[in-house]
Amino acid sequence: MASKAPLTPVTAVTSDQREKAIDNAIAQIDRNYGKGAVMRLGERGRVPINVIPTGATALDIALGIGGLPRGRIVEIYGPESSGKTTVALHAVANAQKAGGVAAFIDAEHALDPDYARKLGVDTDALLISQPDSGEQALEIADMLIRSGAIDVIVIDSVAALVPRAEIDGEMGDSHVGLQARLMSQALRKMT
Structure with a gap:
């Protein structure tokens, strides 16, 4: 077998x-x-880079910049009940403590105000939406972003962003790729 000549x-x-x-x-x-x-x-x-601390020192250090970067889309990913919403609520509380305005789009319709308060969230000042569909949730988020007055928006959760066509459709209807298309369009619009 011939040897290969070095690349030049x-x-x-x-x-x-x-x-x-x-x-x-x-x-x-x-x-x-x-x-x-x-x-x-x-x-x-x-x-x-302006950041919003997550409230978890180890996570802030691991992120390398001290928290979640402002003006960026950040996805917190993990298994069910792993603390994603808790981390998001700590970030909301930290943004509010710094004088910022926060919004929480509760697509799961599961936000517990008492728990949020215990984590330091000013629930009286928190803007909240419980949308009827994924499209409505993402349009509300887009309008809030474009206002330029919001410091942090939490969308809880991506899995709960059900497209209108799926809600209006019959059981058993095929809705392949609808949520992926919805997310793709929204992310392009928001960035």
Whole structure:
């Protein structure tokens, strides 16, 4: 069996030639798409990320930035009764303690106000919605996001976001991919 030859670049260039080629490419991209379309990451410096602490120090440390990043979509995933809603409610409480406004879209229709209060949530200030369908839940979330006045929105839970067609349909009707399509459209719209 023949041994393979080591891989070599198609054209051998010096580091100066390589740097000049990169600079020329960046200059062309800047002309075509505007200054800053491509840059070296080190040129920008570190952009601070605003976070909402989860209330779980170990989780905040594991996330690497001290909590949940503001202005981003974060999915908390885990088995049933593993503490997803508890983590979300702690984040709501921390956002409220920092003077923020929070909303809770209770698609499961299962939020316990007493439990939320025990976790530090100001339930009098908490905006809550118990939508009739997945579409309604996601449209409400989108409107709240676009208001620019909400610091954190919890949607509990993705599994409970049942599409209107499934609610209105008959038992046994096929609704393959409806929820996936609903989520895909909503996430594209919200980001």
